[in-house]
Amino acid sequence: MSSLRPVPTSPEAELSPELLVQLHELMVKARVLEERLIQMYKQGDGYFWIGGPGEEAFNVPLGLLIERGQGPQYDYCHFHYRNSGTLLAMGADPVDALRQMKNTATDPYSGGRNFVGHYSKREWNVVPVSSPIEVQYSMAPGTALAQKRAGGRGITIVTGGDAGTAEGDFATCMIWSSRPANPLPVLMIVTNNKWGISTSWAGQHGEKRIADRGKGFGIESKTIDGNDPEIAYREIKAAMEYVRTERKPFLLEALVSRLNGHSSASGANRATDEADCLQGFERRMEERGLLTRARMDELRAQYNTELQAAHRRIKDEPQPDPATITDHIFSEKDLVSEGRGDK
Numbered sequence: 365m366s367s368l369r370p371v372p373t374s375p376e377a378e379l380s381p382e383l384l385v386q387l388h389e390l391m392v393k394a395r396v397l398e399e400r401l402i403q404m405y406k407q408g409d410g411y412f413w414i415g416g417p418g419e420e421a422f423n424v425p426l427g428l429l430i431e432r433g434q435g436p437q438y439d440y441c442h443f444h445y446r447n448s449g450t451l452l453a454m455g456a457d458p459v460d461a462l463r464q465m466k467n468t469a470t471d472p473y474s475g476g477r478n479f480v481g482h483y484s485k486r487e488w489n490v491v492p493v494s495s496p497i498e499v500q501y502s503m504a505p506g507t508a509l510a511q512k513r514a515g516g517r518g519i520t521i522v523t524g525g526d527a528g529t530a531e532g533d534f535a536t537c538m539i540w541s542s543r544p545a546n547p548l549p550v551l552m553i554v555t556n557n558k559w560g561i562s563t564s565w566a567g568q569h570g571e572k573r574i575a576d577r578g579k580g581f582g583i584e585s586k587t588i589d590g591n592d593p594e595i596a597y598r599e600i601k602a603a604m605e606y607v608r609t610e611r612k613p614f615l616l617e618a619l620v621s622r623l624n625g626h627s628s629a630s631g632a633n634r635a636t637d638e639a640d641c642l643q644g645f646e647r648r649m650e651e652r653g654l655l656t657r658a659r660m661d662e663l664r665a666q667y668n669t670e671l672q673a674a675h676r677r678i679k680d681e682p683q684p685d686p687a688t689i690t691d692h693i694f695s696e697k698d699l700v701s702e703g704r705g706d707k
Protein backbone atom coordinates (compact mmCIF):
# COMPACT_ATOMS: atom_id res chain seq x y z
CA MET A 365 0.00 0.00 0.00
CA SER A 366 1.78 3.12 -1.18
CA SER A 367 0.29 5.40 1.51
CA LEU A 368 1.83 3.21 4.19
CA ARG A 369 5.48 4.09 3.77
CA PRO A 370 7.43 4.55 7.00
CA VAL A 371 8.94 7.95 7.72
CA PRO A 372 12.70 8.16 7.08
CA THR A 373 14.88 7.54 10.10
CA SER A 374 17.46 10.13 11.11
CA PRO A 375 21.03 8.83 10.65
CA GLU A 376 22.49 7.83 13.98
CA ALA A 377 25.36 5.92 15.45
CA GLU A 378 25.64 2.41 14.03
CA LEU A 379 24.75 -0.47 16.31
CA SER A 380 27.77 -2.48 17.43
CA PRO A 381 28.62 -5.71 15.56
CA GLU A 382 28.06 -7.66 18.82
CA LEU A 383 24.55 -6.25 19.16
CA LEU A 384 23.75 -7.00 15.50
CA VAL A 385 24.86 -10.61 15.94
CA GLN A 386 22.76 -10.87 19.10
CA LEU A 387 19.73 -9.45 17.30
CA HIS A 388 20.21 -11.95 14.51
CA GLU A 389 20.53 -14.92 16.89
CA LEU A 390 17.35 -14.01 18.71
CA MET A 391 15.46 -13.41 15.46
CA VAL A 392 16.45 -16.87 14.23
CA LYS A 393 15.52 -18.41 17.58
CA ALA A 394 12.11 -16.72 17.48
CA ARG A 395 11.48 -17.83 13.88
CA VAL A 396 12.47 -21.43 14.58
CA LEU A 397 10.25 -21.44 17.65
CA GLU A 398 7.24 -20.29 15.63
CA GLU A 399 7.97 -22.86 12.91
CA ARG A 400 8.10 -25.58 15.57
CA LEU A 401 4.82 -24.40 17.11
CA ILE A 402 3.13 -24.48 13.70
CA GLN A 403 4.48 -27.97 13.14
CA MET A 404 3.15 -29.05 16.54
CA TYR A 405 -0.28 -27.75 15.60
CA LYS A 406 -0.18 -29.61 12.28
CA GLN A 407 0.87 -32.83 14.01
CA GLY A 408 -1.99 -32.61 16.49
CA ASP A 409 0.19 -31.52 19.43
CA GLY A 410 -1.91 -28.46 20.18
CA TYR A 411 -5.36 -27.15 19.39
CA PHE A 412 -4.61 -23.71 18.00
CA TRP A 413 -1.65 -21.67 16.82
CA ILE A 414 -1.20 -17.94 16.74
CA GLY A 415 2.12 -16.11 16.90
CA GLY A 416 4.60 -13.64 15.52
CA PRO A 417 6.51 -14.90 12.46
CA GLY A 418 7.27 -11.73 10.49
CA GLU A 419 7.46 -9.44 13.52
CA GLU A 420 10.88 -10.56 14.82
CA ALA A 421 12.75 -7.47 13.59
CA PHE A 422 10.61 -5.33 15.85
CA ASN A 423 9.78 -7.68 18.71
CA VAL A 424 13.35 -8.79 19.43
CA PRO A 425 14.78 -5.26 19.88
CA LEU A 426 11.77 -4.43 22.03
CA GLY A 427 12.53 -7.34 24.37
CA LEU A 428 16.21 -6.41 24.61
CA LEU A 429 15.36 -2.84 25.60
CA ILE A 430 12.75 -3.61 28.26
CA GLU A 431 13.83 -3.02 31.87
CA ARG A 432 12.83 -6.43 33.18
CA GLY A 433 11.75 -6.98 36.76
CA GLN A 434 8.86 -7.00 39.21
CA GLY A 435 7.10 -3.94 40.58
CA PRO A 436 6.65 -0.32 39.50
CA GLN A 437 10.37 0.48 39.20
CA TYR A 438 10.51 -1.90 36.23
CA ASP A 439 8.62 -1.85 32.95
CA TYR A 440 5.10 -3.27 32.80
CA CYS A 441 4.33 -5.29 29.68
CA HIS A 442 0.80 -5.52 28.29
CA PHE A 443 1.45 -7.66 25.24
CA HIS A 444 -0.66 -9.32 22.58
CA TYR A 445 -0.39 -12.78 21.04
CA ARG A 446 2.42 -12.01 18.56
CA ASN A 447 5.15 -11.16 21.07
CA SER A 448 7.11 -14.45 21.19
CA GLY A 449 10.28 -12.71 19.95
CA THR A 450 9.97 -10.15 22.74
CA LEU A 451 9.67 -12.81 25.43
CA LEU A 452 12.67 -14.70 24.05
CA ALA A 453 14.75 -11.52 23.98
CA MET A 454 13.73 -10.89 27.59
CA GLY A 455 15.20 -14.28 28.44
CA ALA A 456 12.27 -16.70 28.26
CA ASP A 457 12.92 -20.39 27.63
CA PRO A 458 11.38 -21.35 24.24
CA VAL A 459 10.50 -24.79 25.65
CA ASP A 460 7.89 -23.13 27.86
CA ALA A 461 6.10 -21.92 24.71
CA LEU A 462 5.99 -25.54 23.50
CA ARG A 463 4.45 -26.49 26.85
CA GLN A 464 1.72 -23.90 26.45
CA MET A 465 1.11 -25.14 22.90
CA LYS A 466 0.70 -28.70 24.21
CA ASN A 467 -1.36 -27.42 27.18
CA THR A 468 0.75 -29.27 29.71
CA ALA A 469 0.47 -28.66 33.45
CA THR A 470 4.12 -27.57 33.31
CA ASP A 471 3.29 -24.52 31.16
CA PRO A 472 4.46 -21.69 33.45
CA TYR A 473 2.30 -19.04 31.78
CA SER A 474 -1.14 -20.58 32.24
CA GLY A 475 -0.75 -24.10 33.64
CA GLY A 476 -1.90 -25.54 30.32
CA ARG A 477 -5.09 -23.50 30.20
CA ASN A 478 -4.49 -20.85 27.58
CA PHE A 479 -3.59 -20.63 23.88
CA VAL A 480 0.04 -20.51 22.85
CA GLY A 481 1.54 -17.00 22.84
CA HIS A 482 -0.59 -16.00 25.81
CA TYR A 483 2.27 -15.17 28.12
CA SER A 484 2.06 -14.15 31.74
CA LYS A 485 5.01 -13.73 34.08
CA ARG A 486 4.61 -11.87 37.34
CA GLU A 487 8.35 -11.68 38.07
CA TRP A 488 8.87 -9.71 34.84
CA ASN A 489 5.69 -7.58 35.05
CA VAL A 490 4.30 -9.43 32.01
CA VAL A 491 0.56 -9.04 32.45
CA PRO A 492 -1.51 -12.01 31.14
CA VAL A 493 -2.10 -11.76 27.38
CA SER A 494 -5.80 -11.62 26.64
CA SER A 495 -7.55 -13.26 23.67
CA PRO A 496 -10.21 -10.54 23.48
CA ILE A 497 -8.16 -8.02 21.56
CA GLU A 498 -7.26 -4.52 22.71
CA VAL A 499 -8.29 -4.75 26.38
CA GLN A 500 -4.59 -4.43 27.17
CA TYR A 501 -4.78 -0.79 26.06
CA SER A 502 -7.38 0.11 28.67
CA MET A 503 -5.40 -1.66 31.41
CA ALA A 504 -2.09 -0.01 30.55
CA PRO A 505 -2.89 3.43 32.06
CA GLY A 506 -3.48 1.65 35.41
CA THR A 507 0.06 0.34 35.76
CA ALA A 508 1.43 3.59 34.34
CA LEU A 509 -0.44 5.55 37.00
CA ALA A 510 1.08 3.32 39.69
CA GLN A 511 4.53 3.92 38.18
CA LYS A 512 4.03 7.66 38.06
CA ARG A 513 3.03 7.67 41.73
CA ALA A 514 5.92 5.42 42.71
CA GLY A 515 8.50 7.61 40.97
CA GLY A 516 11.50 6.23 39.09
CA ARG A 517 12.06 5.35 35.44
CA GLY A 518 9.69 2.39 35.01
CA ILE A 519 7.33 2.66 32.05
CA THR A 520 4.31 0.78 30.76
CA ILE A 521 4.54 -0.84 27.32
CA VAL A 522 1.43 -1.95 25.48
CA THR A 523 1.35 -3.72 22.11
CA GLY A 524 -1.38 -4.66 19.66
CA GLY A 525 -2.27 -4.86 15.99
CA ASP A 526 -3.67 -2.28 13.58
CA ALA A 527 -7.24 -3.57 13.25
CA GLY A 528 -7.71 -3.65 17.00
CA THR A 529 -7.17 0.11 17.18
CA ALA A 530 -10.80 0.42 16.05
CA GLU A 531 -11.84 -0.75 19.53
CA GLY A 532 -12.71 1.86 22.14
CA ASP A 533 -9.95 0.55 24.41
CA PHE A 534 -7.35 2.14 22.14
CA ALA A 535 -8.97 5.56 22.51
CA THR A 536 -9.30 4.94 26.25
CA CYS A 537 -5.54 4.52 26.46
CA MET A 538 -4.88 7.70 24.50
CA ILE A 539 -7.32 9.74 26.59
CA TRP A 540 -6.17 8.51 30.00
CA SER A 541 -2.46 8.68 29.25
CA SER A 542 -2.52 12.19 27.75
CA ARG A 543 -4.55 14.20 30.28
CA PRO A 544 -2.57 17.42 30.77
CA ALA A 545 -3.27 17.28 34.51
CA ASN A 546 -1.63 13.88 34.81
CA PRO A 547 0.09 12.48 31.72
CA LEU A 548 1.27 8.89 32.06
CA PRO A 549 4.44 7.02 31.03
CA VAL A 550 2.90 4.69 28.45
CA LEU A 551 4.66 3.50 25.31
CA MET A 552 1.76 2.63 23.02
CA ILE A 553 2.90 0.32 20.24
CA VAL A 554 0.92 -0.74 17.17
CA THR A 555 2.47 -3.44 14.99
CA ASN A 556 0.70 -2.77 11.73
CA ASN A 557 0.66 -5.89 9.53
CA LYS A 558 -2.13 -4.36 7.42
CA TRP A 559 -4.57 -7.15 8.25
CA GLY A 560 -7.29 -7.85 10.80
CA ILE A 561 -7.76 -11.62 10.27
CA SER A 562 -9.04 -11.45 6.66
CA THR A 563 -9.94 -7.75 6.48
CA SER A 564 -7.37 -5.62 4.70
CA TRP A 565 -6.26 -2.28 6.13
CA ALA A 566 -7.34 -0.64 2.87
CA GLY A 567 -10.77 0.89 3.29
CA GLN A 568 -10.79 0.72 7.10
CA HIS A 569 -8.77 3.80 8.12
CA GLY A 570 -9.66 7.45 7.48
CA GLU A 571 -6.25 8.53 8.77
CA LYS A 572 -3.10 7.98 6.68
CA ARG A 573 -1.12 6.52 9.53
CA ILE A 574 -2.30 5.18 12.86
CA ALA A 575 0.49 7.20 14.49
CA ASP A 576 -1.26 10.37 13.28
CA ARG A 577 -4.04 9.71 15.77
CA GLY A 578 -1.66 10.80 18.51
CA LYS A 579 -1.82 14.38 17.19
CA GLY A 580 -5.37 14.97 18.39
CA PHE A 581 -4.30 14.07 21.92
CA GLY A 582 -0.97 15.89 21.93
CA ILE A 583 0.82 12.53 21.99
CA GLU A 584 4.23 12.35 20.29
CA SER A 585 4.22 9.64 17.65
CA LYS A 586 6.11 8.04 14.79
CA THR A 587 5.70 5.40 12.08
CA ILE A 588 8.75 3.22 11.46
CA ASP A 589 9.86 0.30 9.30
CA GLY A 590 9.37 -2.59 11.72
CA ASN A 591 10.99 -5.01 9.29
CA ASP A 592 14.42 -3.48 9.90
CA PRO A 593 15.86 -4.49 13.30
CA GLU A 594 18.42 -1.67 13.27
CA ILE A 595 15.78 1.02 12.75
CA ALA A 596 13.50 -0.70 15.25
CA TYR A 597 16.22 -0.85 17.91
CA ARG A 598 17.11 2.83 17.57
CA GLU A 599 13.54 4.06 17.41
CA ILE A 600 12.26 1.94 20.31
CA LYS A 601 15.22 3.11 22.37
CA ALA A 602 14.50 6.77 21.58
CA ALA A 603 10.76 6.40 22.28
CA MET A 604 11.46 4.61 25.56
CA GLU A 605 13.91 7.28 26.65
CA TYR A 606 11.28 9.95 25.96
CA VAL A 607 8.63 8.10 28.00
CA ARG A 608 11.09 7.30 30.83
CA THR A 609 12.31 10.84 31.27
CA GLU A 610 9.30 12.97 30.27
CA ARG A 611 6.78 10.64 32.00
CA LYS A 612 4.46 11.19 29.02
CA PRO A 613 2.94 8.80 26.43
CA PHE A 614 4.40 8.02 23.01
CA LEU A 615 2.64 6.26 20.13
CA LEU A 616 4.93 4.10 17.96
CA GLU A 617 3.55 2.43 14.86
CA ALA A 618 5.74 -0.27 13.29
CA LEU A 619 5.02 -1.58 9.82
CA VAL A 620 5.58 -5.34 9.88
CA SER A 621 4.79 -8.48 7.88
CA ARG A 622 2.47 -11.37 8.63
CA LEU A 623 4.30 -14.43 7.35
CA ASN A 624 1.94 -17.28 8.25
CA GLY A 625 -1.48 -15.74 8.05
CA HIS A 626 -3.58 -14.80 11.03
CA SER A 627 -3.54 -18.13 12.89
CA SER A 628 -4.05 -21.87 12.42
CA ALA A 629 -7.67 -21.01 11.61
CA SER A 630 -6.45 -19.90 8.16
CA GLY A 631 -3.97 -22.77 7.78
CA ALA A 632 -0.79 -21.10 9.14
CA ASN A 633 0.86 -21.61 5.75
CA ARG A 634 3.73 -19.42 4.65
CA ALA A 635 2.70 -16.28 2.71
CA THR A 636 4.69 -15.66 -0.45
CA ASP A 637 3.79 -12.00 -0.94
CA GLU A 638 5.16 -10.57 2.31
CA ALA A 639 8.67 -9.21 2.95
CA ASP A 640 10.66 -11.45 5.30
CA CYS A 641 12.61 -9.35 7.84
CA LEU A 642 14.99 -12.20 8.63
CA GLN A 643 15.98 -12.76 5.00
CA GLY A 644 16.60 -9.05 4.51
CA PHE A 645 18.72 -8.77 7.66
CA GLU A 646 20.73 -11.91 6.84
CA ARG A 647 21.57 -10.52 3.43
CA ARG A 648 22.92 -7.34 5.03
CA MET A 649 24.87 -9.23 7.69
CA GLU A 650 26.53 -11.27 4.97
CA GLU A 651 27.30 -8.22 2.81
CA ARG A 652 28.91 -6.47 5.78
CA GLY A 653 31.00 -9.53 6.54
CA LEU A 654 29.51 -9.91 10.02
CA LEU A 655 28.16 -13.43 9.44
CA THR A 656 28.60 -16.11 6.80
CA ARG A 657 25.77 -18.05 5.19
CA ALA A 658 27.29 -21.20 6.64
CA ARG A 659 27.24 -19.82 10.20
CA MET A 660 23.62 -18.68 9.83
CA ASP A 661 22.56 -22.09 8.49
CA GLU A 662 24.40 -23.76 11.35
CA LEU A 663 22.62 -21.59 13.91
CA ARG A 664 19.23 -22.35 12.45
CA ALA A 665 19.98 -26.08 12.37
CA GLN A 666 21.14 -25.97 15.98
CA TYR A 667 17.92 -24.29 17.23
CA ASN A 668 15.89 -26.67 15.10
CA THR A 669 17.53 -29.73 16.62
CA GLU A 670 17.13 -28.35 20.14
CA LEU A 671 13.44 -27.58 19.74
CA GLN A 672 12.72 -30.83 17.95
CA ALA A 673 14.19 -32.70 20.92
CA ALA A 674 12.23 -30.49 23.34
CA HIS A 675 9.04 -31.16 21.40
CA ARG A 676 9.56 -34.92 21.82
CA ARG A 677 10.33 -34.49 25.51
CA ILE A 678 7.39 -32.34 26.52
CA LYS A 679 4.86 -34.60 24.78
CA ASP A 680 5.01 -36.85 27.83
CA GLU A 681 4.59 -34.13 30.40
CA PRO A 682 1.29 -34.34 32.34
CA GLN A 683 -1.88 -32.50 31.40
CA PRO A 684 -3.51 -30.36 34.12
CA ASP A 685 -5.40 -32.32 36.79
CA PRO A 686 -9.15 -31.74 36.25
CA ALA A 687 -9.49 -31.22 40.00
CA THR A 688 -7.54 -27.96 39.61
CA ILE A 689 -9.96 -26.47 37.09
CA THR A 690 -11.09 -23.63 39.36
CA ASP A 691 -7.59 -22.76 40.57
CA HIS A 692 -6.63 -19.11 39.97
CA ILE A 693 -10.18 -18.08 39.08
CA PHE A 694 -11.34 -16.89 42.50
CA SER A 695 -9.08 -15.01 44.87
CA GLU A 696 -11.09 -16.25 47.91
CA LYS A 697 -8.99 -19.39 48.09
CA ASP A 698 -5.84 -17.45 48.91
CA LEU A 699 -7.66 -15.15 51.30
CA VAL A 700 -9.08 -18.12 53.20
CA SER A 701 -5.70 -19.81 53.51
CA GLU A 702 -4.29 -16.55 54.82
CA GLY A 703 -7.18 -16.26 57.30
CA ARG A 704 -8.49 -13.10 55.64
CA GLY A 705 -11.69 -14.36 53.98
CA ASP A 706 -14.77 -16.53 54.37
CA LYS A 707 -15.24 -19.90 52.72
Ligand SMILES: Cc1ncc(C[n+]2csc(CCOP(=O)(O)OP(=O)(O)O)c2C)c(N)n1
Nearest residue numbers: 495496497525526527528529557559560561
Ligand atom coordinates in the same frame (compact mmCIF):
# COMPACT_ATOMS: atom_id res chain seq x y z
C1 LIG B 1 -12.84 -8.01 21.31
C2 LIG B 1 -12.52 -8.96 20.21
N1 LIG B 1 -13.12 -8.80 19.01
C3 LIG B 1 -12.81 -9.64 18.00
C4 LIG B 1 -11.92 -10.65 18.20
C5 LIG B 1 -11.57 -11.60 17.06
N2 LIG B 1 -10.23 -11.25 16.60
C6 LIG B 1 -9.14 -11.92 17.00
S1 LIG B 1 -7.75 -11.34 16.32
C7 LIG B 1 -8.60 -10.19 15.42
C8 LIG B 1 -7.91 -9.27 14.46
C9 LIG B 1 -6.88 -8.45 15.09
O1 LIG B 1 -6.20 -7.74 14.11
P1 LIG B 1 -5.07 -6.75 14.52
O2 LIG B 1 -5.48 -5.95 15.69
O3 LIG B 1 -4.65 -6.01 13.31
O4 LIG B 1 -3.91 -7.69 15.02
P2 LIG B 1 -3.16 -8.86 14.22
O5 LIG B 1 -3.83 -10.14 14.63
O6 LIG B 1 -3.27 -8.58 12.77
O7 LIG B 1 -1.76 -8.80 14.72
C10 LIG B 1 -9.96 -10.25 15.69
C11 LIG B 1 -10.98 -9.39 15.07
C12 LIG B 1 -11.33 -10.80 19.47
N3 LIG B 1 -10.43 -11.74 19.74
N4 LIG B 1 -11.64 -9.93 20.45
